[in-house]
Amino acid sequence: MRRGxxxxxxxxxxxxxxxxxxxxxxxxxPLALYVVFVISPxxxxxxxxxxxxxxxxxxxxxxxxxxxxxxxxDEVFWAAVRHHGLLLLAxxxxxxxxxxxxxxxxxxxGGTGGGRLTGVWGARFYRVVYFFPQVxxxxxxxVLFQAIYRPDGTGVLNGLLAAVGLGPVGWLTDTGLALxxxxxxVVWQSVGxxxxxxxxxxxxxxxxxxxxxxxxxxGRFRLFFSITLPLIWDTIQVGWVYLGxxxxxCFALVQVLSVDRGGPDNATTxxxxxxxxxAFTFSKFGYASAMGVALFFxxxxxxxxxxxxxxxxxxxx
Amino acid sequence: MASIVLRNVDKxxxxxxxxxxxxxxxxxxxxxxxxxxPSGCGKSTALRMVAGLEDxxxxxxxxxxxxxxxxxxxxxxxxxxxxxxxxxxxxxxEENLAFGLKLRKMPKAEISKRxxxxxxxxxxxxxxxxxxxxxxxxxxxxxxxxxxxxxEPQAFLMDEPLSNLDAKLRVSMRASxxxxxxxxxxTTVYVTHDQVEAMTLxxxxxxxxDGILQQVDTPQNLFESPVNLFVAxxxxxxxxxxxxxxxxRDDAGAAVAFAGYKLPVPDSTFAEKPGLDAYLGKxxxxxxxxxxxxxxxxxxxxxxxxxxxxxRAEVTEELGSEINVLFLIDAPPVEHxxxxxxxxxxDDEEGVLPLVGDKSLWTARxxxxxxxxxxxxxxxxxxxHNFHYFDTDSGLxxxxxxxxxx
Numbered sequence: 001m002r003r004g005x006x007x008x009x010x011x012x013x014x015x016x017x018x019x020x021x022x023x024x025x026x027x028x029x030p031l032a033l034y035v036v037f038v039i040s041p042x043x044x045x046x047x048x049x050x051x052x053x054x055x056x057x058x059x060x061x062x063x064x065x066x067x068x069x070x071x072x073x074d075e076v077f078w079a080a081v082r083h084h085g086l087l088l089l090a091x092x093x094x095x096x097x098x099x100x101x102x103x104x105x106x107x108x109x110g111g112t113g114g115g116r117l118t119g120v121w122g123a124r125f126y127r128v129v130y131f132f133p134q135v136x137x138x139x140x141x142x143v144l145f146q147a148i149y150r151p152d153g154t155g156v157l158n159g160l161l162a163a164v165g166l167g168p169v170g171w172l173t174d175t176g177l178a179l180x181x182x183x184x185x186v187v188w189q190s191v192g193x194x195x196x197x198x199x200x201x202x203x204x205x206x207x208x209x210x211x212x213x214x215x216x217x218x219g220r221f222r223l224f225f226s227i228t229l230p231l232i233w234d235t236i237q238v239g240w241v242y243l244g245x246x247x248x249x250c251f252a253l254v255q256v257l258s259v260d261r262g263g264p265d266n267a268t269t270x271x272x273x274x275x276x277x278x279a280f281t282f283s284k285f286g287y288a289s290a291m292g293v294a295l296f297f298x299x300x301x302x303x304x305x306x307x308x309x310x311x312x313x314x315x316x317x
Numbered sequence: 318m319a320s321i322v323l324r325n326v327d328k329x330x331x332x333x334x335x336x337x338x339x340x341x342x343x344x345x346x347x348x349x350x351x352x353x354x355p356s357g358c359g360k361s362t363a364l365r366m367v368a369g370l371e372d373x374x375x376x377x378x379x380x381x382x383x384x385x386x387x388x389x390x391x392x393x394x395x396x397x398x399x400x401x402x403x404x405x406x407x408x409x410x411e412e413n414l415a416f417g418l419k420l421r422k423m424p425k426a427e428i429s430k431r432x433x434x435x436x437x438x439x440x441x442x443x444x445x446x447x448x449x450x451x452x453x454x455x456x457x458x459x460x461x462x463x464x465x466x467x468x469e470p471q472a473f474l475m476d477e478p479l480s481n482l483d484a485k486l487r488v489s490m491r492a493s494x495x496x497x498x499x500x501x502x503x504t505t506v507y508v509t510h511d512q513v514e515a516m517t518l519x520x521x522x523x524x525x526x527d528g529i530l531q532q533v534d535t536p537q538n539l540f541e542s543p544v545n546l547f548v549a550x551x552x553x554x555x556x557x558x559x560x561x562x563x564x565x566r567d568d569a570g571a572a573v574a575f576a577g578y579k580l581p582v583p584d585s586t587f588a589e590k591p592g593l594d595a596y597l598g599k600x601x602x603x604x605x606x607x608x609x610x611x612x613x614x615x616x617x618x619x620x621x622x623x624x625x626x627x628x629r630a631e632v633t634e635e636l637g638s639e640i641n642v643l644f645l646i647d648a649p650p651v652e653h654x655x656x657x658x659x660x661x662x663x664d665d666e667e668g669v670l671p672l673v674g675d676k677s678l679w680t681a682r683x684x685x686x687x688x689x690x691x692x693x694x695x696x697x698x699x700x701x702h703n704f705h706y707f708d709t710d711s712g713l714x715x716x717x718x719x720x721x722x723x
Contacts, residue, residue, distance in 0.1 A: 208403035211370050216417035216464075217391040226416075230407040 042296070049289035055279070060286065067290035077291060080262075080271045083179055084248055084298065087186075087270075092243035095187045096236060099194030102130060104224055106195065107202045108210065127199065130192035138189075142256025145185050146172075149257075172259050175267040182257055182268055186250065194239050201235035202228060237310040244306055248299050251276070271295045318504055319381035319471040320346045321367060327375035328362050328528070336362040338528040339376070344472075344506060349498050351507045351519035355551070355658065359528035360508045361476055367506060368397050368474050380471055391420075396465035397474040400481060402457045404449040410436075410460050411445040417468050435463040438497075455486045462497070472504040479514065491517055512552050516540070524548050526658060532719070541703075544719050546602065546712035549705055550659030555607045555641060557705065558679040559651040562603040564596045564706075573603050573704070576648035580624040580701055590716020593706060601715065602651055604705035607641065610681030612689065613696035623698040630689050631678070642681045642689055642697070650677040655712040 049067055053060030071077050106123040120126075133141065148156040149171035158168040171181040205228070213227050229236075251272035255261055261277070262269030271291060279288035321344040328337040337359040344350045352360040365371040367378055369390035377384050385393050396417075404413050411432060418428045436442045439459040449457055458478060465473050479487045479494075495518060498505055509515055515522045516536040524531040524539065524547075532544040543549035549557045562575035564582070571582040587594050613625060634641035681697050689695045706715040713720045 206401060206403065208399045208401055209405060211368075211390075212397065212399060212403035212464075213405070213416070214370070215368060215390045215395070215397050216468075217420040219391075222420060227405065233407075 045289045045292050045296075048286055049293045051286045053286045053289075054283050055285045056283075063286070067287050068294075070287065071290055071294060076266050076269060076274060077271075077294075079266045080269050080274050081294075081298070083268065083270055086179065087183060087247035087250065088244055088302070091183055091186055091247050092240050094183075095190050095194060095243055096239055098187065099191050099198055099239070100229075100236070102126075102191065103195045103198035103202060104228060107199055108220075108223065108228065127195065130195045132192065133189045134192045136189070138252040139256055141185060141189055142253055145257055149181055172257065172268075173264055175264055178258060178264065178268045182250070182253060185253060185257065186246070190243065190246070194243075197239055198232060198235060201232035205231050237306075240310070241303070241306050244302055245299070248272075248295065248302070271298075318346055318502065320344060320348075320379075321472055321504060321506065322379040323363070323367070323376065324379070325376035326363065326366060326373060326378060328359065328366060328371060329374040336528050337366070340525075340528070340530055342523060342530065342533065344504060347502045347504055349505045349507065349518060349520045351509060351515040351522045352525060353509055353512055353515035353522055353551075354525035354531075356510055357527075358525040360510075360525050362528075363525070364397075364474050364476055364506055364508045367393075367472075368395060369393050394471045395474055396468045396470040396472075397476065398461045398465050398478045400477040402449070402461040402481075404457060404460055404464075406449055409446050409448055410441060410452070410463075413449070413460055414463050414467050417464065431467045431469075432463075435466045438466070439463050454482055455490065458482060458490060466497075466501070470503070472506065475505065475507045477509055478507075480509070480511070487514075494518060513554060516552070522552075524551060526551075540606075542714065542717055543705065544714055544717050546604075546653055546655035546707050546714075547659050549604050549707070549714070550656045553606060553608075555680040555682065556659065557604045557606050558646075558677075559602055559604050559653075559656055559707075560646055560648050560677060560679075561600060561651055561709065563600055564593070564598065566597050571597070573601075575603060576646045578626060580626075580699065580704075582704065583622050583701055586702065586704065590706065591721055593716050596706070596715060600709050602653065602707040602709055602712075604707060605679075605699060606703060606705075607680040607682040609700045609703045610642075610683060610697050611699075612642075612683040612687035613698045615684045615686045622700060622702050624701050626697045626699055628695060628697060630691055630693055630695050633689055633691050635685070638685055639682050640685055640687060640689065642683055642687075642695060643678055644681065644695070644697075645676045646679050647676055649675045653709070653712055 048060070050062060050064060051060035052063050052066075106119040106127055108119065136144075150156075150158065151168055151170045151173055153159055153162045153168060155168075155171075157171060161167070161169065170177065172178050209227060209231075210223060213223055218226060249272060250270045254268055254270050254273050255276075258268040262273050272295070275288045275291045275295070278284050278291065321342075323340050323342040326337055326340040327335065329335050340359075340363060342350075342363075352363060354360050362371060366373050367380070369385065369388060373386050377386050379385065380393055380395065405416060408416065414432045414435060415428050418431065432445075433442075436445055439462060441456070441459055441463060444452060444456060444460075449460065452460065458481075461478065479490050482490060491514060507514075507518060509518075516539075519536055521533055522536050522539055523533045526547055532539060532548050539548060539552050543552060543557075546559070550559070560575045562573040565572055565574055565579075569581070570584070571587070572579045573582055610626075611623075628644040628646075630642045630644055632643040634643070681699075683689070683697070687695070707713065708715055
């Protein structure tokens with residue numbers, strides 16, 4: 001600010017404006033984009049969910065909460081919600097457990113035998129290998145696992161089973177098994193990312209803390225549960241939220257991999273897939289929007305809950 | 318409690334770097350042994366090998382009567398204090414103290430008794446429920462100490478435990494460390510790069526350089542009769558003054574000649590340092606401690622054995638009780654690998670003046686009553702009994718018991 005330009009009061013005001021102007025200039029564009037491409041479609045979806053719009057007419061008819069009433073009796077919708085519940089419970093748990101196990105081995109599993117705490121032999125190589133599925137496109141993964149899960153002897157898994165004299169298993173065609181088979185693929189694909197995430201968390205723990213624990217008498221088991229786990233708890237929470245959000249999606253993989261898109265007999269269907277099908281195959285945009293609104297509330301409930309539950313005192317090193 | 322013995326211990330890192338080279342050291346039961354040396358001298362590596370945090374490449378380490386080479390750290394019955402404290406950040410002070418005891422399946426009552434005792438001794442009672450993040454550096458340091466104490470181990474290993482504290486706290490923690498050792502009497506191995514810490518704490522001090530043991534002795538002996546140029550230059554602050562000199566004998570008796578000065582060498586010196594007479598007429602390196610100087614004006618009472626050095630004070634550092642007088646000697650600085658190595662990591666409080674040229678800058682520590690100012694002429698006297706003589710090639714102290722016949 002140049003001296004003598006303005007009085008003290010004016011100076012204060014313009015300084016304030018300058019500060020806000022600076023902030024606004026940063027916020028304006030992303031905020032505008034967010035409003036146009038996120039908030040406004042949501043609002044539209046809320047409106048469309050209250051109509052019987054088929055995607056053609058310019059003036060859809062307002063039908064109140066009729067769509068939502070139908071949702072309550074829709075078996076397929078509830079099947080999809082159940083699948084999300086299952087994915088939400090099992091998938092993060094399995095993924096995080098496996099990723100923690102691997103990252104502990106890669107970073108500290110070598111033990112103190114070689115002097116300093118190190119990972120198992122070849123840790124760097126394994127880290128790359130674990131991360132590899134993460135960079136594959138979902139479509140590629142889908143095709144890959146179709147080959148693995150093929151129901152006859154030419155499938156990788158059934159081929160192996162046949163070799164030991166067991167009959168073929170309908171991995172994707174058995175209604176009790178299909179969702180688990182797909183969940184296994186999701187886990188397979190995401191573990192690598194969380195190995196990297198948790199490895200970063202573990203390498204942020206000062207080495208001498210582990211050494212002090214080793215001197216205090218902690219074995220590998222204790223080192224993991226009493227030192228490592230509490231100290232990367234923050235990172236695990238982040239992972240859990242990511243995976244929980246991913247559990248509400250799974251659209252692409254189910255679409256590519258499952259029999260009959262969500263089959264057999266809706267045994268693997270998920271809400272995004274149902275929304276897509278209802279809207280673009282059956283042209284029931286109003287009803288699809290109602291599903292979308294339901295999904296919106298499911299997701300936001302999960303996000304609010306997880307933020308509430310996982311809030312904890314931060315650990316400082 | 319136990320003694321710790323290192324026998325021909327080697328540490329060779331991948332790539333062939335020898336961090337510790339044939340180290341032989343016996344630490345007696347209850348002794349406070351300080352390992353000191355410039356950074357990279359292998360002192361921390363030696364300590365970590367005793368702890369079991371580093372593999373031993375060669376030789377053997379005994380704690381008590383057990384060879385511990387292949388014992389994991391937890392079975393060596395030792396406790397370690399780390400430079401960065403290494404407290405468990407997610408546990409309270411109490412849990413930090415109790416962790417090692419809990420893992421050893423100690424009964425709860427005994428654990429809480431020991432924790433309370435240690436907390437009382439270290440003044441941590443009101444902090445027991447706090448997490449380390451809510452403690453100051455000094456408090457964290459005491460928790461780290463407490464974690465070692467509650468274990469009641471055979472030996473304490475300390476890896477520069479005071480280096481993260483500010484100067485004042487360091488001095489007071491040094492005193493409490495001394496007290497603690499007095500009280501518990503546990504064998505302690507203490508690693509530091511600070512020679513003041515080494516001198517004040519150690520029952521004995523072990524000076525290491527490039528993984529090789531230089532000298533083990535009491536602080537006083539290290540100061541008074543260093544075994545070589547490196548130890549002489551490393552121990553003591555300000556560090557010892559060196560000059561290339563010649564030992565001569567004429568009608569007036571023996572003398573060292575350098576930079577135009579000719580200082581008499583008392584006959585008793587030749588008796589104390591066998592082999593020194595062989596250097597008559599030859600070059601050697603003369604070392605004089607700054608504290609062996611005095612201002613002639615305020616040291617009038619001294620008689621025999623004091624030689625006069627008239628000079629001009631370039632810089633004076635007033636320390637209150639003493640004054641460091643920096644003055645120039647008309648001789649090039651001694652360029653021996655040992656003095657260079659000792660200077661590198663010495664206390665570097667005397668910055669080398671770029672203007673010195675081919676003269677060497679010496680330091681004399683004189684009484685504060687001498688009101689010498691920079692640029693003034695000063696008549697210094699020096700105690701010729703305390704001269705140190707070193708071989709120009711090997712850098713070994715001439716006539717030191719360890720070097721005789723070497």
